[in-house]
Amino acid sequence: MSSHVWCHGPKCHTYSTQDRVRGSKGNKVLRTRKVKQHTTSQWYNPNNFYNYFCSNSCYNEFANAHVQQIIRIAPRTEPLETKIEDPVRKKHTHNYSFGEHSWYSTTIKKVDEESNVG
Numbered sequence: 001m002s003s004h005v006w007c008h009g010p011k012c013h014t015y016s017t018q019d020r021v022r023g024s025k026g027n028k029v030l031r032t033r034k035v036k037q038h039t040t041s042q043w044y045n046p047n048n049f050y051n052y053f054c055s056n057s058c059y060n061e062f063a064n065a066h067v068q069q070i071i072r073i074a075p076r077t078e079p080l081e082t083k084i085e086d087p088v089r090k091k092h093t094h095n096y097s098f099g100e101h102s103w104y105s106t107t108i109k110k111v112d113e114e115s116n117v118g
C-alpha cells in the first residue's frame with residue numbers, strides 16, 4: 001500500500017489553510033490533503049476512517065454527499081436488539097448540612113449470549 005491516500009473529503013481542497021497551499025509563485029492552488037498511512041505501525045487499523053479523511057469535517061461532508069449510497073451498502077429495515085437483564089434502579093442518598101440530596105442510578109447489564117447458548 002502507498003504511504004498516503006488523498007483525503008476523500010469532497011471539499012478538502014477548498015479550505016484556506018497554509019498546509020494545503022501548493023504550486024509555484026503566480027500559480028498557486030489549494031490542494032486536497034494527503035493522509036499518511038501508518039501501515040507498518042502495530043496500531044494501524046485499515047478500517048479506521050481517519051485513514052481516508054484528514055478531519056471530521058471532511059468525513060462528514062463525504063458521508064452527507066453519499067449517504068444514500070452508504071446506507072444501501074447495509075440497509076437497516078428492522079431494529080437490532082441487545083438482550084439485557086431487568087434493569088436495577090438504585091437510590092443514592094447523601095446528607096449535607098443544608099439537607100438531604102438523593103439521586104437514582106440504573107444499572108443495565110447485557111446478557112452474555114455465549115453462556116446462554118444451549
Ligand SMILES: [Zn+2]
Binds near residue numbers: 007009053
Ligand atoms: Zn480533508
